[in-house]
Amino acid sequence: MELLSDDELWAAARTDVRAFRLLYDRWAERLLAYFYRRTLDPEASADLVAETIATAYLRRNHYRKRDVPVTAWLYGIASRELGRYRRRRGAEGRAMRKLGIVQPELDAESVARIDELIDLASYRSEMEAAISRLSVKERDALQLRVLEDRPFAEVAALLGCSEGAARVRVHRALGRLADWMEAPS
């Protein structure tokens, strides 16, 4: 079974848990690295891996091989989960609940290993470069809201703008960072 391709395994995984596990073992690390590069948050990345795989399993009958390879289809799901996470600042967890998955605790050892999955040093420099591309006002808003956890009203007061403007700056800054980290120029 180990010699089967992803697409072949996926076909078998619809009814065979062992095939699903094999695919899971192939995908999990890559998915974790995918999410960690984009969130830099190990907890969120762990949540997103679990939810993405659960969603893929629940939607397994929706996959049509003639459209795209199953791996591409999986990353399409991952991308949508990432988008939901950014909008809600948290993984949804609905698919996991449907399957009755009890998510394991993310221990310190795993957190340390996640760092090893990607070249964090170079990634940090990418992030710093991306942050430097933000406008000063956006950086300030990010600093006050995200780093210092100040309420938007206070962020607005300190930046001398309306609360709505402060929210827009933070939202826009996060979005631009996300875009740049996806395709750094």
Next chain:
Amino acid sequence: MSRVPYLDRLGDEFERALTESARRKWHAGAVLVVAFVSVLLAVGSVWLLRGGQGPDTTETTTTVPDGPVSIDAAGVPATWARVPGAGTVTDEGYTTFGSVAPTDSGFAAVGTAYSQSEADRPTGLIIESDDAVVWRTVVQVDGVILTDIVYDRGELIAVGMRDFRPVAVGAGGVVIDLPVLEGVGDRAIAAKAITATDGGYVVVGDELDLSDEQRQRGSIWWSGDGVTWVTVDSPALGWYREAAINDVTTDSGTVLAVGLVSRESGTSVPTAWASTDGLTWEQYDLPADDFGYTVASGIAFGHGHYVAVGSEPSSAGTAWVSENGLTWTQLTDDALSGADGAATRISSIAPVGDGFVAVGQSLDRHATRHVIWTVDSTATSWSRLDLTDDNSDVSTSAFGVAANRNQVVVTGATYDIGHSVASGAVWVGPAPDSLRASVPITTTPANGSDDGDATLTIDPSQAVGATSVRVVGRLSADHGMEDVVVLLTSGETQIGLCRAVPQGRNYMCRATIANLEPQPEPGIYEVRAAGVERPPEPATIEILPEGTPIIRLTGIDARTFGPSSVVSVSVQNRGGQDFDLTGWSIVNEGRDEPRFDFPAGTVVAAGSSVTLDFSGTWGARCPENTDHRFHWCRVVSDSDRIDYREDELLWRGGLLQVADASGNILAQWQPS
């Protein structure tokens, strides 16, 4: 096997859930029938056993022991513990505290309460305390955000903004609008900091041109009496794409303010403004290794040195020192940066005793944590103390610091991430030796154990300002054992209550309530009666040696699967030092076997946990143990599959308990 243990466990969990799901589909019909019959039988049996009566009910009672009993104890040192109650100024909405200043009688701090029902409408707060422990609100000003406060010549003056215009607020709650320069239209102007000079007061802040958001400039106001103010119009306060003045201080001769201004290149540099009269100013750059967005956030004068603090674009804290206010040196010290590259920002600094104390925050994986630096008198040697809240879902930030007499106070805020609620926070730290005063202590606990001697343990790091401790009541706990209620007082003032929970036959007071000082020798102190006719039941109080681990057992339940309905339990070391669990074990209440013995050499780092998993189920793979994660599994021979017998289950109801090497039960947890 994955390089990330979490992924292996998640894979196991998928395998289990999908296997069970498939099994459930096959047997769903039969399960429904069996369940229905079982419920009928169970209900009928219970009803018959009770002679046809309804179920028993258990009442929770609270009793108070007769009269106080007391012991003599030396006391324990205050550490950077949070003052209970401070910050809960309003019942509605949330608060943050800004700066704090010493006064003749103690301390005064500013804060802002935001109303949840009125779209975060702010109310400026001035709070005062004589002992840094009991705080009272002395001023509430509607619509105002307050950021800094000074006490001088018997007067309190706070500054901030109202409707994007700068204001000063006196102790009587009188709001004075600070004047703004001509031509101000669609602009936002904030007063951020104030200092008292020989000739009056200086307020600094900045101005944002909203009609053209490419322009900002610093703003400075001067007053001789704190009532009549003038706006400084100086070439040193020009328009920039970005400019801010964040703090100001004085050595009675020179007034120095710090912030940043932008350059044509797009970078921003840390900047200082200096004046001898508060009206004429000069601007110059502070040195910065990492040009880009280095900002100076706070400044103080003490021990013949000006010290400025801030942050660099590399997300490290930074500091500068100067003897004359004109020639500055940027400091390099590992303590300024966060561990493992955690982003650090230093917000404020104040002279304290023989040195300085600086405060700020760092960002870890989940939240901000307040950080306190103790600094020597030349500001060249920095010692960093990262502080954490018990609750990892709570961010903490420190914005202000001040010292007075024998106490150092840090103000800031906590932020409950899950509930999006901020609360003002006050922490009180140990005074430097030069400021420390001996406080006489009378400690009066009595826990009234029903079965012989008992010990009440208070972690020295958990309390601030209490001068006496007295057990005043008992509470029936959910797990069937009695908790005791401990009252902590300072003189005649009640500081708070602590719920002390049983640990074996003894009690542990875990809540963050109060500290006693000075520190007594670790040991067990006997309880002696004081003013009661009936002799107290035997009791003692134990002062823990520094570094003693505070062990906590927590767990995760899952009643839907598995051999024992428990997914995992974690043993957390809440103490300040690493601890070796060799010889310790996890047992089921009332049973000696089976028991899980921690492998020799299992060390749990301060603040960390080790976890025992029960999550394997029949037919699944038994994961390999790691240094900090163990698995309750019995592996079938010639297979890596798990098998259990009923008598091998570690938990079969009741409490799970952690026992030390001597068999003393030190913590327990009741799976629901």
